[in-house]
Amino acid sequence: xxxxxxxxxxxxxxxxxxxxxxxxxxxxxxxxxxxxxxxxxxxxxxxxxxxxxxxxxxxxxxxxxxxxxxxxxxxxxxxxxxxxxxxxxxxxxxxxxxxxxxxxxxxxxxxxxxxxxxxxxxxxxxxxxxxxxxxxxxxxxxxxxxxxxxxxxxxxxxxxxxxxxxxxxxxxxxxxxxxxxxxxxxxxxxxxxxxxxxxxxxxxxxxxxxxxxxxxxxxxxxxxxxxxxxxxxxxxxxxxxxxxxxxxxxxxxxxxxxxxxxxxxxxxxxxxxxxxxxxxxxxxxxxxxxxxxxxxxxxxxxxxxxxxxxxxxxxxxxxxxxxxxxxxxxxxxxxxxxxxxxxxxxxxxxxxxxxxxxxxxxxxxxxxxxxxxxxxxxxxxxxxxxxxxxxxxxxxxxxxxxxxxxxxxxxxxxxxxxxxxxxxxxxxxxxxxxxxxxxxxxxxxxxxxxxxxxxxxxxxxxxxxxxxxxxxxxxxxxxxxxxxxxxxxxxxxxxxxxxxxxxxxxxxxxxxxxxxxxxxxxxxxxxxxxxxxxxxxxxxxxxxxxxxxxxxxxxxxxxxxxxxxxxxxxxxxxxxxxxxxxxxxxxxxxxxxxxxxxxxxxxxxxxxxxxxxxxxxxxxxxxxxxxxxxxxxxxxxxxxxxxxxxxxxxxxxxxxxxxxxxxxxxxxxxxxxxxxxxxxxxxxxxxxxxxxxxxxxxxxxxxxxxxxxxxxxxxxxxxxxxxxxxxxxxxxxxxxxxxxxxxxxxxxxxxxxxxxxxxxxxxxxxxxxxxxxxxx
Amino acid sequence: xxxxxxxxxxxxxxxxxxxxxxxxxxxxxxxxxxxxxxxxxxxxxxxxxxxxxxxxxxxxxxxxxxxxxxxxxxxxxxxxxxxxxxxxxxxxxxxxxxxxxxxxxxxxxxxxxxxxxxxxxxxxxxxxxxxxxxxxxxxxxxx
Numbered sequence: 001x002x003x004x005x006x007x008x009x010x011x012x013x014x015x016x017x018x019x020x021x022x023x024x025x026x027x028x029x030x031x032x033x034x035x036x037x038x039x040x041x042x043x044x045x046x047x048x049x050x051x052x053x054x055x056x057x058x059x060x061x062x063x064x065x066x067x068x069x070x071x072x073x074x075x076x077x078x079x080x081x082x083x084x085x086x087x088x089x090x091x092x093x094x095x096x097x098x099x100x101x102x103x104x105x106x107x108x109x110x111x112x113x114x115x116x117x118x119x120x121x122x123x124x125x126x127x128x129x130x131x132x133x134x135x136x137x138x139x140x141x142x143x144x145x146x147x148x149x150x151x152x153x154x155x156x157x158x159x160x161x162x163x164x165x166x167x168x169x170x171x172x173x174x175x176x177x178x179x180x181x182x183x184x185x186x187x188x189x190x191x192x193x194x195x196x197x198x199x200x201x202x203x204x205x206x207x208x209x210x211x212x213x214x215x216x217x218x219x220x221x222x223x224x225x226x227x228x229x230x231x232x233x234x235x236x237x238x239x240x241x242x243x244x245x246x247x248x249x250x251x252x253x254x255x256x257x258x259x260x261x262x263x264x265x266x267x268x269x270x271x272x273x274x275x276x277x278x279x280x281x282x283x284x285x286x287x288x289x290x291x292x293x294x295x296x297x298x299x300x301x302x303x304x305x306x307x308x309x310x311x312x313x314x315x316x317x318x319x320x321x322x323x324x325x326x327x328x329x330x331x332x333x334x335x336x337x338x339x340x341x342x343x344x345x346x347x348x349x350x351x352x353x354x355x356x357x358x359x360x361x362x363x364x365x366x367x368x369x370x371x372x373x374x375x376x377x378x379x380x381x382x383x384x385x386x387x388x389x390x391x392x393x394x395x396x397x398x399x400x401x402x403x404x405x406x407x408x409x410x411x412x413x414x415x416x417x418x419x420x421x422x423x424x425x426x427x428x429x430x431x432x433x434x435x436x437x438x439x440x441x442x443x444x445x446x447x448x449x450x451x452x453x454x455x456x457x458x459x460x461x462x463x464x465x466x467x468x469x470x471x472x473x474x475x476x477x478x479x480x481x482x483x484x485x486x487x488x489x490x491x492x493x494x495x496x497x498x499x500x501x502x503x504x505x506x507x508x509x510x511x512x513x514x515x516x517x518x519x520x521x522x523x524x525x526x527x528x529x530x531x532x533x534x535x536x537x538x539x540x541x542x543x544x545x546x547x548x549x550x551x552x553x554x555x556x557x558x559x560x561x562x563x564x565x566x567x568x569x570x571x572x573x574x575x576x577x578x579x580x581x582x583x584x585x586x587x588x589x590x591x592x593x594x595x596x597x598x599x600x601x602x603x604x605x606x607x608x609x610x611x612x613x614x615x616x617x618x619x620x621x622x623x624x625x626x627x628x629x630x631x632x633x634x635x636x637x638x639x640x641x642x643x644x645x646x647x648x649x650x651x652x653x654x655x656x657x658x659x660x661x662x663x664x665x666x667x668x669x670x671x672x673x674x675x676x677x678x679x680x681x682x683x684x685x686x687x688x689x690x691x692x693x694x695x696x697x698x699x700x701x702x703x704x705x706x707x708x709x710x711x712x713x714x715x716x717x718x719x720x721x722x723x724x725x726x727x728x729x730x731x732x733x734x735x736x737x738x739x740x741x742x743x744x745x746x747x748x749x750x751x752x753x754x755x756x757x758x759x760x761x762x763x764x765x766x767x768x769x770x771x772x773x774x775x776x
Numbered sequence: 777x778x779x780x781x782x783x784x785x786x787x788x789x790x791x792x793x794x795x796x797x798x799x800x801x802x803x804x805x806x807x808x809x810x811x812x813x814x815x816x817x818x819x820x821x822x823x824x825x826x827x828x829x830x831x832x833x834x835x836x837x838x839x840x841x842x843x844x845x846x847x848x849x850x851x852x853x854x855x856x857x858x859x860x861x862x863x864x865x866x867x868x869x870x871x872x873x874x875x876x877x878x879x880x881x882x883x884x885x886x887x888x889x890x891x892x893x894x895x896x897x898x899x900x901x902x903x904x905x906x907x908x909x910x911x912x913x914x915x916x917x918x919x
Contacts, residue, residue: 653812653813653817656804656812664824664908667827668911668912671912671915675918731809731891731893732889733808733876733893735808735811735812735813737814738814739893742809742893742896742897742900743874743891743893746872747861750861750896753907756903756904756907757850757903759907759911760850760910760911761910763910763915764847764910767914767915767918
């Protein structure tokens, strides 16, 4: 199984070498065997006697992150869809994409996506699942943006990336919480511990995060907006990703975690509620579209909503119906996308307003479209699989059981909403097929003269339509052998259902008939009620919300950045000082660190007082002087005062050094200031002066407080006694300061002189380099 | 400094003072281990003496008297400091281990006590001289 997952990835690495023969052989032919062999590998597992297979490969065992693979009925169903439709899509793309396109890129992305999808459905380890999950987002981003010279493709790719990655990250949060709660990374062991999960305080968060992940990926309301824009991708991609596989990843996730998620009483309301809203909104919006793929995109959204709401019903039978519809939807939607691609390819447009009357030109395509759309609409014909699952949907929406509160309201509304959504589904399905293939032929509006597609392009949709009919005629062919296993994998119970066309005169049949009747009526009178679309989505479109959000986030963040990143050094210094003041003072308050104790202080002597008084006066004078030379000289007074203080406190080395350094700095300042313009009186507003004063005074006050507090709270004896004792015996010198500098802590000195050296070279370099630049 | 007037008094005193300063700086450097002083102060003092000479006699004349490029003193000093530190490796000691010894029969000086830290201090001294003069001269000579 590991090979099955990684085969596409490994093969993707070889594709660049195959592109050499691109001119002779279409690269797609090399790719074709890959999904087909995976399909064969998986189809051999189908059978009545199926038991889950589990395998484990080490990845990061120390973190309990491994490639744990688990193949049960659900994984098998999805695996077959992915590899089967993958085969057909590769075959279709061979005829769809011309050799002049960048085929290497296309097939690399497609194989990456295939591997990622297989990884998602086979993973048992949540982190492996998440890794593959993000790889699907990533590869679908690349595929949507395949024609990256079009701005629409880039916009659609970005949109789908933002939305699905947003969901993916919230899924990660949910999975991490699950790991924390259950202390395992295996999904099956998590399901075994569902009681622990339900009783944990994080249960609500887990639900929220996982649902968010699933709903964004599966284009549920209101995150459905990325899917119509993803239609900018090449049609094989739309057929594969946006109808059959990736958008079902969210459904897969809900199905996989159903035993855990359905523990919540909100499960039904959230999943079915969102699902049914998505169903109605998607089918309603699909009628409005004029682009063939736009119709199909919204139709996919609404069908996914239907599957989601069936999963939400939570009964074994409804789950079986959901699984059945996953299969059915993959068959008819895949074929319809391919048909749309053929129409686009052969006429040069996908705008349904320009199309019409194509039946005589493309009879085979028209037939395929007819089967696909009728199956999608759920027209009661005994050879269309769509009808069966829709009938089951109606049936189980009536058998929801007893709920209370909002759930009861929803349970009552669901059958009506289901019928409403299905009516619109019928309308757009009929519009799709009759609008394209019947009606008058508009010769002057078509860019190309239409003709039937080459046979190679038709093979894939034909196979899918055969699938529709075979499942429609013999539903039990797929029922016992693997649909039942899939349903069992979700719900944990045996659920072998009998699928039959004729139930007798029961409510679901009348619902279907109502759908057909009302749907036909609406199709015929479409022009009269079309103006409703100017009112209802109108300004309420979620695309506007998305655009507004993206635009606002951008503007808002740039605004924030501009408020504090003004380029003014003064502001930065102010901000840094304020941050230090707040941080220190809040820390002092929190730890109750103020300690003003005067017992340990020495007596103040008159010389000290005089020197300090002089220094204070000099510092104040520095602030108020407007003459630069004067400022330097007065500052020098402070420096000399300091060296006198060192003398008073018996630090001769420091006093000497300070004296010379002060002299040298004053001299340097004077040297440098020769080159500077005259200092002028600054015109500052009173508020700014006040602000500066407030910051300086509070900073000084804070430092005083910190100094006094730390002086009075001595926790340890100083180590200076050791230095005093051992300076002579160990260092061989009686100047303790110097012995410390060169012997006991010589390393500090070494690096200090290195710092000075760098500074000197820096100054030298700065002056010399500037000169050279000026010379040029 | 190009517009020098007839500053005879300055020139005469400088000859005297510069030598006193240089001698004092050497004293500070050597005495550093047992009395206030050391490589840093000594280096600064030497630099001060040289700066005084520059101020009195001008850049060109001093360059002739002391034909040293002070920039090279920086790496030489740093190298001295690092090498004395690495010298302790020869005796299987950690980096920058210092030791000292008494030497009793040295001519003129008689009995002295010499520490290897003095060599390290020499590195400091050379670096500080180099740094100070590099900075001051490059700024002062900047047009």
